[in-house]
Amino acid sequence: MLSLHNVTKNYGTFEALRNVTLDFTPGVYALLAPNGAGKTTLIKMLATLIFPTRGEILWNGDDIVALGAAYRDILGYLPQDFGYYKNHSPRQFLLYLAAIKAVGRETAKRRVGELLETVGLADVADKKMRAFSGGMVQRVGIAQALLNEPQLLILDEPTAGLDPKERVRFRNLISTLSKDRIVILSTHIVSDIETVANHVIMVQDRHIIANAAPAQIVSLLEGRVWETDDMAVAGKSGLVLTERQENGATITRFVSDSTAPQMVSAPGRRVWPVAPNLEDVFLHTYRDEA
Amino acid sequence: MSENWQLGVEPEVKDRAIAHILDEGLVHPVSAWERARTIQRELGTKNIFFDTAWSLIFSGVMVVAMIVITLGVPAAWRHTATVACAPLLFTVILAGTEMLERATAMYDLKQTAHFTIRQVTALRVMAYSLVAAVVTALLASLSATGAAEVLTLVPLGLAALFGCALAEVSTLRFTRSPWAMAVFTVVWMAVWIGAPVRFGEAWEACLASLNTALTSGIAIICAVALVWQCAALLKESRTHVIPA
Ligand SMILES: Nc1ncnc2c1ncn2[C@@H]1O[C@H](COP(=O)(O)OP(=O)(O)OP(=O)(O)O)[C@@H](O)[C@H]1O
Numbered sequence: 046m047l048s049l050h051n052v053t054k055n056y057g058t059f060e061a062l063r064n065v066t067l068d069f070t071p072g073v074y075a076l077l078a079p080n081g082a083g084k085t086t087l088i089k090m091l092a093t094l095i096f097p098t099r100g101e102i103l104w105n106g107d108d109i110v111a112l113g114a115a116y117r118d119i120l121g122y123l124p125q126d127f128g129y130y131k132n133h134s135p136r137q138f139l140l141y142l143a144a145i146k147a148v149g150r151e152t153a154k155r156r157v158g159e160l161l162e163t164v165g166l167a168d169v170a171d172k173k174m175r176a177f178s179g180g181m182v183q184r185v186g187i188a189q190a191l192l193n194e195p196q197l198l199i200l201d202e203p204t205a206g207l208d209p210k211e212r213v214r215f216r217n218l219i220s221t222l223s224k225d226r227i228v229i230l231s232t233h234i235v236s237d238i239e240t241v242a243n244h245v246i247m248v249q250d251r252h253i254i255a256n257a258a259p260a261q262i263v264s265l266l267e268g269r270v271w272e273t274d275d276m277a278v279a280g281k282s283g284l285v286l287t288e289r290q291e292n293g294a295t296i297t298r299f300v301s302d303s304t305a306p307q308m309v310s311a312p313g314r315r316v317w318p319v320a321p322n323l324e325d326v327f328l329h330t331y332r333d334e335a
Numbered sequence: 336m337s338e339n340w341q342l343g344v345e346p347e348v349k350d351r352a353i354a355h356i357l358d359e360g361l362v363h364p365v366s367a368w369e370r371a372r373t374i375q376r377e378l379g380t381k382n383i384f385f386d387t388a389w390s391l392i393f394s395g396v397m398v399v400a401m402i403v404i405t406l407g408v409p410a411a412w413r414h415t416a417t418v419a420c421a422p423l424l425f426t427v428i429l430a431g432t433e434m435l436e437r438a439t440a441m442y443d444l445k446q447t448a449h450f451t452i453r454q455v456t457a458l459r460v461m462a463y464s465l466v467a468a469v470v471t472a473l474l475a476s477l478s479a480t481g482a483a484e485v486l487t488l489v490p491l492g493l494a495a496l497f498g499c500a501l502a503e504v505s506t507l508r509f510t511r512s513p514w515a516m517a518v519f520t521v522v523w524m525a526v527w528i529g530a531p532v533r534f535g536e537a538w539e540a541c542l543a544s545l546n547t548a549l550t551s552g553i554a555i556i557c558a559v560a561l562v563w564q565c566a567a568l569l570k571e572s573r574t575h576v577i578p579a
């Protein structure tokens with residue numbers, strides 16, 4: 046089990062996170078927060094790349110930095126900016142990373158083959174990465190994080206650059222993996238989370254403001270999300286979330302605390318309640334942020 | 336440890352206590368050299384120098400430059416040339432490979448592997464300095480006229496090499512920017528090329544007057560401190576890591 050106790054992180058005089066206390070047990074945790082909220086900061090601390098200014102991070106009761114190589118051995122990490130070697134093939138590259146992760150030679154060979162299959166890069170396994178698209182490189186990155194069969198898998202925006210098909214493949218991969226390990230991923234893509242995450246962690250103003258199952262988080266807005274084809278109603282009754290075109294009409298989705306926004310609707314216009322989703326919660330929670 | 340204490344402890348209790356301590360992960364301290372050997376064995380030479388092929392080409396160029404300078408320079412400037420040339424191979428290769436490492440986003444990722452990039456770098460430093468020391472000693476001997484001059488030029492060259500290596504590895508340990516290494520190299524070269532330009536023959540005379548005991552002493556002290564820096568990189572933990 047991984048736990049953070051009152052972790053605060055300052056960059057000079059700037060405080061990025063304050064008094065973060067979290068416990069992670071096997072399952073998928075999604076860090077859902079806008080740009081600059083501190084997701085990468087939290088993840089880098091978990092990867093022992095930066096250190097808490099105050100507080101402690103423990104793996105089964107031991108300080109993760111003090112554990113050193115023993116901790117790094119159970120860690121799989123995908124940085125937000127993933128670098129790679131243009132002049133090497135994914136296979137060479139993964140074999141190299143397997144070596145520095147101290148995965149045995151024979152195991153590494155087998156594992157690299159399997160992982161290239163898993164991320165759908167088997168047919169370009171021996172092509173130089175120079176010609177790879179952003180999404181292909183990202184998949185090499187995901188494969189690399191899994192080389193040592195980590196008990197703790199930390200992925201910083203793993204789905205950035207993936208096309209819809211690959212995102213689905215990634216989600217399936219994560220749900221298979223999460224049975225017996227801790228998976229922590231950061232994302233702004235709400236659909237990544239809705240299907241796989243058991244826990245959603247939201248960060249706002251340096252604090253953890255929510256840490257709960259997606260259904261529980263969504264229930265915060267239960268009975269408060271509406272749609273209408275009368276734009277004036279939305280503006281009058283609450284916070285506008287999204288707009289979309291449907292059969293030539295503009296449907297506006299909004300949050301209203303008023304029990305009956307129908308009351309202010311113009312004659313002939315319609316207002317109807319809808320089930321809230323994570324995107325609604327995200328937009329509603331971070332409404333005041335630039 | 337008193338008699339009573341020994342008598343009071345049952346053998347099983349003692350065994351259990353030892354087993355407990357070992358369980359807690361207390362390991363016998365390993366010397367830097369053993370650590371380096373372990374990494375070398377487990378990681379393999381090929382992986383220690385992964386993606387540094389270009390630096391082989393570059394080091395070839397550097398060695399040629401060193402040969403041309405040390406053997407081609409007039410006898411009147413031999414000490415100046417030895418001091419300026421000796422660190423060339425080491426500094427260019429190390430600055431080059433380290434800059435490349437730091438410039439890619441791979442650096443952080445490699446820092447989270449079992450063998451961290453800082454540990455791998457320590458091994459590279461050891462290898463580069465051994466090769467550079469051999470090249471320096473050979474070139475200094477070849478350029479010398481007579482055995483007496485070998486005895487002054489070789490320690491002088493080694494002192495310059497290890498002095499530079501120590502300063503460079505210290506820079507490497509305490510900085511994170513890719514440019515730190517480039518700046519170091521440029522400044523170092525500027526100083527040792529600038530000095531003779533500025534002071535003329537006085538500079539050469541000054542270097543020639545250094546006695547062998549002094550230069551040997553400097554070489555040995557710097558070499559030992561270099562090994563110490565490598566050992567620190569090998570067992571780096573929280574307090575040594577430069578915050579990003
Ligand atoms: N090295 C640093 N020095 C100073 N401030 C930093 C540093 N790294 C991050 N910050 C600041 O800390 C805050 C959190 O940054 P962080 O990168 O953790 O956000 P994030 O949630 O990962 O954002 P994104 O979604 O854009 O990746 C930001 O305000 C950022 O400007």
Ligand SMILES: [Mg+2]
Pocket residue numbers: 084085086125201
């Ligand atoms: Mg980030």
